[in-house]
Amino acid sequence: MAKQLAAISEHLRAFIEAQHVYFVGTAAPDGRVNVSPKGMDSLRVLGPNRVAWLNVTGSGNETAAHVLQLPRMTVMFCALEGPPLILRLYGTARMIQPGDAAWAEYSARFPPLPGARQVYVLDVDLVQTSCGMAVPLMDYRGDRDDLNGWAATKGPAGLDEYRQLKNATSIDGLPTGLPAHADLTS
Template identity: 55%
Template sequence: MGKKLDSITAELKEFIERQKIFFVGTAASEGRVNLSPKGTDSFRILHENKIVWLNLTGSGNETAAHLLKNNRMTIMFCAFEGKPLILRLYGQAKIYHNRDMEFHGFINLFPENTGARQIIEMDIDLVQTSCGFAVPFMDFKEDRNTLNSWSTKQGKEGIEAYWKNKNTLSLDGFETKILGD
């Protein structure tokens, strides 16, 4: 059934590239555990042990706060169609903002998005597969454009104001550093 691997295989890379959603799990050493669904065209495999993903502006900024406290991260994919599979990527992550050189090195890997908030780079130290036999079949209908439309309507200044009002602290009061130190 399940396997533990040191890296993303070619077959798993193809599986990841077909997925429309992934889930990100983070936690500081105290406080709440965060699990976030991520969609749109926001995930890239750089090589078998390194990925990046584009974190878009949202109602919270838990991932950033947690990574500043504890850099461990888990990413999970589920097959909702075709052959059953659950895939987890475990590793350590770094967070980059628009003010960071690394952000500008990665941002062109993704479609332009006014709501681009951070880029997360993760070094993978364990890849785990499991059966996924109980995951239901679900048909993909289409991407939601609500977040992208909202971000575009806000514009750069509106997004930055939103960050200041909604994205500077986690649910547990941890700093996110969205506006710098």
């Protein structure tokens, strides 16, 4: 039932672009494995072997810490509507933050979000599909705007303060590469 492919086909690209939620998995050499759900309009297929996703400020920053230690990443999609399918993209990730030379180029691919913190670019070396027949059917009712509202209320200075307090290290104490203070002009 599972198929391994060298690249994202046009059919799989259309599947990815239709999904409302996806999951990102990372791990450092030691410590906890992190699996994080993502939503909003935050993922782009850049080519048959590359995707990028916009990360916003949240309660942690595990992905950043893990990618700095070991840049492997898995992005998983599962059909919650329509025919069953699970799709995993395996590869090597790099992190782009505000102030980095590539930030303007990559962040421009996404709608402006008040909590935008990083863009991750994943170079995909393996695409795997599996049946997904045990994944339940669910109805999409809409995006939540709670996180955007929270970030907008905080403002740039409040987000910087929050990130310094909550996002500078992982739950295992690993540094996340967050700048000491963000460039609030980006």
